[in-house]
Amino acid sequence: MYTCGPTVYDFVHIGNFRTFIFEDLLRRSLKFLGFKVIQVMNLTDVEDKIIKASREKGVTIFEYTEPFIQAFFEDASNLNIEPAEYYPRATEHIPQMIELIEELFQKGFAYSQGDSIYFDISKFPKYGRLSRIKPGSRAFSRLDADEYEKQEVGDFVLWKGKKEGEPFWESPFGPGRPGWHIECSAMSMHYLGPTFDIHTGGIDNMFPHHENEIAQSEAATGQTFVRFWMHSQHLLVNGERMAKSKGNFYTLRDLQRMNYSFKAIRFLLLSTHYRNPLNFTFEALKQAEKSVERLLDFYHRLKEYQGKEKEEAEEVLRSIREIREEFVEALADDLNISGAISAVFSLMHEINPMMVEGTLKREGAILALKTIEEFDQVLGILEKKGELEDWVQNLIKQREEARKRKDFATADRIRAELLERGIVLEDTAQGTRWRKKTLGD
Numbered sequence: 001m002y003t004c005g006p007t008v009y010d011f012v013h014i015g016n017f018r019t020f021i022f023e024d025l026l027r028r029s030l031k032f033l034g035f036k037v038i039q040v041m042n043l044t045d046v047e048d049k050i051i052k053a054s055r056e057k058g059v060t061i062f063e064y065t066e067p068f069i070q071a072f073f074e075d076a077s078n079l080n081i082e083p084a085e086y087y088p089r090a091t092e093h094i095p096q097m098i099e100l101i102e103e104l105f106q107k108g109f110a111y112s113q114g115d116s117i118y119f120d121i122s123k124f125p126k127y128g129r130l131s132r133i134k135p136g137s138r139a140f141s142r143l144d145a146d147e148y149e150k151q152e153v154g155d156f157v158l159w160k161g162k163k164e165g166e167p168f169w170e171s172p173f174g175p176g177r178p179g180w181h182i183e184c185s186a187m188s189m190h191y192l193g194p195t196f197d198i199h200t201g202g203i204d205n206m207f208p209h210h211e212n213e214i215a216q217s218e219a220a221t222g223q224t225f226v227r228f229w230m231h232s233q234h235l236l237v238n239g240e241r242m243a244k245s246k247g248n249f250y251t252l253r254d255l256q257r258m259n260y261s262f263k264a265i266r267f268l269l270l271s272t273h274y275r276n277p278l279n280f281t282f283e284a285l286k287q288a289e290k291s292v293e294r295l296l297d298f299y300h301r302l303k304e305y306q307g308k309e310k311e312e313a314e315e316v317l318r319s320i321r322e323i324r325e326e327f328v329e330a331l332a333d334d335l336n337i338s339g340a341i342s343a344v345f346s347l348m349h350e351i352n353p354m355m356v357e358g359t360l361k362r363e364g365a366i367l368a369l370k371t372i373e374e375f376d377q378v379l380g381i382l383e384k385k386g387e388l389e390d391w392v393q394n395l396i397k398q399r400e401e402a403r404k405r406k407d408f409a410t411a412d413r414i415r416a417e418l419l420e421r422g423i424v425l426e427d428t429a430q431g432t433r434w435r436k437k438t439l440g441d
């Protein structure tokens with residue numbers, strides 16, 4: 001599975017995260033249903049806006065993008081998005097892109113004009129099959145005329161000739177840098193082969209980006225590029241797409257500062273079917289906080305529940321199994337998330353009263369707990385893998401850094417803070433270890 005990743009010229013906004021969370025749901029659902037997943041998500045780390053911003057700051061594009069790449073990983077981890085298997089960076093795959101452009105040249109799909117190389121879409125009759133936007137149509141004529149002079153509207157740049165003051169790479173077609181579309185063709189096929197199963201992205205990527213990817217890849221290889229395309233609809237604000245350029249966006253960090261929880265943000269972005277637009281409001285986010293709280297409360301009480309009797313009534317067990325079946329069927333039906341979430345709430349409504357009345361038996365509680373933990377393998381709302389571990393390790397690292405610069409006040413404060421949360425640190429010759437507090441501490 002190939003996923004168009006972020007352009008790392010700034011913090012990623014929650015509109016982007018709607019798409020990344022849809023892709024995470026897809027990934028987790030496929031795994032849950034028994035498929036093996038290899039996911040590639042690219043990082044676009046050379047691009048017009050990056051070049052402009054790095055020049056203004058007086059740093060290299062690498063110095064400019066690195067903090068945003070790290071911030072992206074941090075945000076994704078906070079949203080409990082499972083890491084992809086590969087995160088190729090465009091700047092590290094220039095040779096693969098050059099090779100693909102050469103192939104297109106040899107086969108007559110590319111032409112040079114000025115210092116740049118373009119793809120000739122008139123040579124690829126299937127152009128427009130994915131988006132159903134054909135050359136000559138109205139959407140087509142709205143294609144932005146970028147600064148690169150191609151021969152026909154719709155032809156797109158494969159290699160951008162070097163401009164003064166811009167970063168560049170040497171190539172058989174002269175110094176320059178790759179166009180955006182060739183990146184994704186080259187990197188996806190490099191990691192996944194000429195034909196692979198699933199390609200995803202937000203709906204705005206369908207045309208022209210994905211249409212161009214198909215044209216480049218299939219023209220070069222003569223084979224089917226992708227078996228299934230899946231696109232998520234946008235996150236909107238007042239009916240308009242959330243976008244950097246419109247200024248109507250929130251980053252995860254903005255919402256964090258306003259004290260919204262990551263779990264609620266994830267739940268909100270997850271809970272609308274990916275092919276429907278989702279309008280962002282704070283009302284809806286507050287509602288999501290409440291839903292998550294109820295689920296967490298249920299989950300924790302179930303974990304601690306001590307049933308007096310062991311054996312559960314057959315009808316209770318059957319009902320839990322039926323709810324599990326509903327959940328699985330909903331997911332398998334084009335990721336019907338509303339159906340899946342309603343199964344989760346059914347489980348809660350079924351089991352909650354029995355816990356309150358004390359009629360739930362141990363066997364029933366164990367099955368219900370196992371079921372909700374299975375649901376959470378897909379939803380990723382209740383528990384984050386290694387959440388405590390990450391958090392503690394991070395503080396240990398900060399404490400070590402503080403000690404190195406002889407800031408013992410900070411080091412002690414971190415130790416005290418951890419102790420307050422039930423974590424005891426032990427400094428050993430091999431470094432600092434941690435364990436949970438016991439009665440003797």
Ligand code: AMP
Nearest residue numbers: 006007015016018019201202234235242
């Ligand atoms: P970009 O960094 O602009 O290349 O976008 C990264 C991903 O986010 C792409 O898959 C886009 O389609 C997607 N995306 C951008 N804006 C939104 C939005 N408002 N809602 C959902 N997805 C979006």
Ligand code: ZN
Nearest residue numbers: 004005184209
């Ligand atoms: Zn892409």
